Amino acid sequence: MEGKRISMAVIRRMPRYYRYVDELYQNGTARISSGALAAKMGLTASQVRQDFNCFGGFGQQGYGYNVENLRASIREILKLDCSHKAIIIGVGNLGRALMTNFNFGQSGFALAAAFDVKKELQGIQVAGVPVLSMESLQDYVEHKRPDIAILTLPRQFASQVAADLCKWGIRGIWNFTGVDLHLDGLEVPVENVHFSESLMTLSYRI
Numbered sequence: 001m002e003g004k005r006i007s008m009a010v011i012r013r014m015p016r017y018y019r020y021v022d023e024l025y026q027n028g029t030a031r032i033s034s035g036a037l038a039a040k041m042g043l044t045a046s047q048v049r050q051d052f053n054c055f056g057g058f059g060q061q062g063y064g065y066n067v068e069n070l071r072a073s074i075r076e077i078l079k080l081d082c083s084h085k086a087i088i089i090g091v092g093n094l095g096r097a098l099m100t101n102f103n104f105g106q107s108g109f110a111l112a113a114a115f116d117v118k119k120e121l122q123g124i125q126v127a128g129v130p131v132l133s134m135e136s137l138q139d140y141v142e143h144k145r146p147d148i149a150i151l152t153l154p155r156q157f158a159s160q161v162a163a164d165l166c167k168w169g170i171r172g173i174w175n176f177t178g179v180d181l182h183l184d185g186l187e188v189p190v191e192n193v194h195f196s197e198s199l200m201t202l203s204y205r206i
Contacts, residue, residue: 033064080108090153091116148172
């Protein structure tokens with residue numbers, strides 16, 4: 001909401017809400033209470049109501065939430081209908097796996113191009129996405145104006161490539177390189193993804 005600062009903790013819960021609400025919608029559920037939604041997500045009904053109230057609230061007292069309307073509202077909050085343009089840098093095993101198996105469209109993104117230094121990859125398509133040379137990256141970003149870059153290249157190149165991307169006008173970075181990127185002062189949001197942290201958390205929990 002304009003003029004109101006929403007905490008990052010609430011923002012990070014919204015995709016989870018969407019995942020559960022979308023499942024309800026696909027199953028034909030017409031409405032759900034805050035208590036029932038909270039139970040599905042391992043939260044409290046009060047927490048659910050507080051989170052949604054940050055965006056104006058979506059339910060009615062004694063009725064709960066209309067699932068279709070709630071789904072549409074969360075989609076709007078997360079801008080899932082905007083079809084942001086994404087590029088991926090690094091077409092190794094992880095890059096190929098994302099290109100082949102991840103449903104970018106479901107998350108509001110269209111994967112437009114990939115980039116790699118290997119000559120043998122340049123000019124091919126992976127899952128319908130063209131692989132271009134790293135030498136063409138600057139021109140592509142400056143003229144095609146993709147919204148985000150997904151980094152799946154070797155970690156030693158992550159910081160420099162990220163800095164270049166910011167200079168060329170990228171708006172966000174999804175970083176899988178294993179290096180925490182902090183682009184201080186550049187006002188470009190970064191999501192650093194660490195598979196090992198999730199696995200270590202599981203180690204603790206078992």
